[in-house]
Amino acid sequence: MVGSKRLSSRLLFLYLPLAFFTVFLLFPFYWMLIISLKPNSLLLNMKINPLFLTQATLEHYRYLLTNTDFPRWAWNTAVVTFGSTFLSLTSSILMGYALGRFRFRGGNLAGTAIFLAYLIPPTLLFIPLSQVVARFGLYNTYWALILTYPTFLVPFASWLLMGYFRTIPRELEECAMIDGASRFQAMRRIILPLALPGVLSAGIFSFTLSWNEFLYALVFMGSGEMKTIPVGTVSDLIRADVFQWGPLMAAALLGSVPVAIAYMFFVDQYVSGLTAGAVKG
Amino acid sequence: MTTAPARTAVQALPSTWRERVRQWLDSEPVLAYVFMSPGWLILLLFMSYPFVLGIWISLTDRSVGLPGGEFVGLRNYWELLQDSVFRSTVINTFIYGFVTVPFKLLLGLLLALLLNQVFPLRNLLRAALLLPWIVPTALSSLAWLMLYDAVLSPFSWMLKDWGLVESNIAFLGTRTNAIISLCIANIWRGTPFFAVAILAGLQAVPQELHEAAAIEGANSLQRFFAVTLPVIKGIIVITTLFSIIWTFADFQLVYVLTKGGPANSTHIFGTFAWQEGIGGAGKLGMGAAVSLYMFPILAVLSALLLRYVRSQEA
Numbered sequence: 204m205v206g207s208k209r210l211s212s213r214l215l216f217l218y219l220p221l222a223f224f225t226v227f228l229l230f231p232f233y234w235m236l237i238i239s240l241k242p243n244s245l246l247l248n249m250k251i252n253p254l255f256l257t258q259a260t261l262e263h264y265r266y267l268l269t270n271t272d273f274p275r276w277a278w279n280t281a282v283v284t285f286g287s288t289f290l291s292l293t294s295s296i297l298m299g300y301a302l303g304r305f306r307f308r309g310g311n312l313a314g315t316a317i318f319l320a321y322l323i324p325p326t327l328l329f330i331p332l333s334q335v336v337a338r339f340g341l342y343n344t345y346w347a348l349i350l351t352y353p354t355f356l357v358p359f360a361s362w363l364l365m366g367y368f369r370t371i372p373r374e375l376e377e378c379a380m381i382d383g384a385s386r387f388q389a390m391r392r393i394i395l396p397l398a399l400p401g402v403l404s405a406g407i408f409s410f411t412l413s414w415n416e417f418l419y420a421l422v423f424m425g426s427g428e429m430k431t432i433p434v435g436t437v438s439d440l441i442r443a444d445v446f447q448w449g450p451l452m453a454a455a456l457l458g459s460v461p462v463a464i465a466y467m468f469f470v471d472q473y474v475s476g477l478t479a480g481a482v483k484g
Numbered sequence: 485m486t487t488a489p490a491r492t493a494v495q496a497l498p499s500t501w502r503e504r505v506r507q508w509l510d511s512e513p514v515l516a517y518v519f520m521s522p523g524w525l526i527l528l529l530f531m532s533y534p535f536v537l538g539i540w541i542s543l544t545d546r547s548v549g550l551p552g553g554e555f556v557g558l559r560n561y562w563e564l565l566q567d568s569v570f571r572s573t574v575i576n577t578f579i580y581g582f583v584t585v586p587f588k589l590l591l592g593l594l595l596a597l598l599l600n601q602v603f604p605l606r607n608l609l610r611a612a613l614l615l616p617w618i619v620p621t622a623l624s625s626l627a628w629l630m631l632y633d634a635v636l637s638p639f640s641w642m643l644k645d646w647g648l649v650e651s652n653i654a655f656l657g658t659r660t661n662a663i664i665s666l667c668i669a670n671i672w673r674g675t676p677f678f679a680v681a682i683l684a685g686l687q688a689v690p691q692e693l694h695e696a697a698a699i700e701g702a703n704s705l706q707r708f709f710a711v712t713l714p715v716i717k718g719i720i721v722i723t724t725l726f727s728i729i730w731t732f733a734d735f736q737l738v739y740v741l742t743k744g745g746p747a748n749s750t751h752i753f754g755t756f757a758w759q760e761g762i763g764g765a766g767k768l769g770m771g772a773a774v775s776l777y778m779f780p781i782l783a784v785l786s787a788l789l790l791r792y793v794r795s796q797e798a
Contacts, residue, residue, distance in 0.1 A: 324733030
């Protein structure tokens with residue numbers, strides 16, 4: 204009696220709402236998947252129920268990988284993502300270390316400036332930045348994105364790492380330095396390994412944000428063969444309002460897979476990064 | 485004989501020089517500035533400089549292909565105020581940035597409270613339900629573009645199948661429909677962010693307090709307001725401010741779904757700046773002015789956020 208009452212209340216207050224959220228949040232992904240596998244003949248036939256897959260084909264994936272520039276976009280995205288992540292992570296480790304562990308004049312001011320820089324959105328800067336990119340001769344090169352993505356990656360990653368470095372007691376490296384280690388050895392051998400979860404979080408975030416970036420890639424990479432996956436898919440696969448939904452959904456799915464994988468492996472780092480960076484400040 | 489002292493001098497010089505550099509680097513303030521320099525160099529070149537340049541460009545009639553441009557004072561800003569498309573852009577941005585927030589907050593809070601329960605496959609579900617937030621928005625927006633398609637939309641199909649509507653719904657065909665559709669897609673993307681942030685905050689809620697309140701006879705709603713809410717209040721405020729800033733300054737979702745259409749009626753600041761400055765006529769000065777109209781509101785929101793974060797730290 205008590206058990207069944209408990210079960211029905213769990214059903215009503217837990218499983219039912221969870222089912223609602225699952226359908227709401229995952230339906231678009233389900234849709235991408237079935238459309239990417241559905242033959243064109245069934246796709247446009249509105250007499251049959253469009254919600255289910257009765258017949259599957261890999262034709263859209265074959266088309267995407269052989270008849271479009273998608274592989275090239277994937278390569279571009281990877282180059283830009285790894286380049287900007289590496290650059291941002293290196294400068295952010297140094298910046299976060301300085302802000303988190305050194306006492307110096309202007310330290311608080313620098314921390315505040317970093318926080319405010321994190322709040323400046325790309326939509327505020329992209330027009331003058333396109334002029335800067337052109338003036339430096341970077342337009343339509345990988346450097347255009349590798350050097351501009353750090354403007355939103357460095358503030359975030361530095362802020363995150365600053366928090367991590369602050370939690371490590373100063374005595375640890377002071378002891379190491381008394382034992383004869385130089386500051387750099389103490390930093391590399393003792394502090395950095397302890398801050399590794401933070402470095403990992405910052406790295407995954409930088410990877411995701413670079414992979415997903417759209418506006419700078421749209422404006423600074425004009426030609427078809429320099430485009431990234433999001434920009435190429437949105438602008439080149441949609442031609443003159445003729446939607447090739449199959450290949451489009453296949454591209455949307457394939458383009459999401461790397462970040463989904465990175466995140467599935469490191470979901471805890473991701474969540475702690477999200478909360479440390481975005482919520483604690 | 486004569487070469488020996490010279491050699492020592494040559495050897496001594498680098499060693500004292502190196503010694504001096506090492507001493508210099510041992511001072512924390514110096515090392516701090518050395519460490520910060522790569523980061524600040526990037527931010528100065530690609531953030532501060534374009535920001536100042538943007539203010540200058542917005543005061544000129546510079547356009548794509550015509551470098552320089554003439555100083556026109558505040559004319560771009562003035563002309564925008566007369567422009568009905570810009571005025572609707574302002575309204576749209578406020579709807580998009582502010583009206584979606586209570587939905588994201590409530591749904592996110594609810595989802596966080598659900599995910600904080602114990603049930604089978606909890607970790608898998610927690611991971612899967614964050615997906616809308618982490619995948620590239622431009623790509624997930626393509627799925628929404630098809631879900632909203634005038635002919636192929638499965639929503640229209642279902643509603644027709646259930647006999648609720650006669651013909652397909654023009655989800656993106658009129659201004660009102662398109663703005664509602666944009667807001668729903670935005671709520672879809674933003675809810676998981678709220679959920680995960682609040683879920684992290686819920687870990688800090690002391691379990692003993694809950695139990696004590698339950699013994700005192702408080703029901704679950706009372707316990708939520710008396711015990712849970714005070715602990716997660718800080719996270720809720722900060723998450724909300726972040727979300728408003730990001731949504732206010734969004735671009736991709738609107739660009740992919742409507743490009744500001746139909747008839748320029750659904751632009752937000754970002755897409756209108758793009759259309760004025762890059763996409764359409766290439767009026768860089770005008771586009772820069774559109775972007776900079778965002779600045780006052782962003783400054784106010786950032787100041788609020790900064791003050792709140794400071795007060796939490798203290």
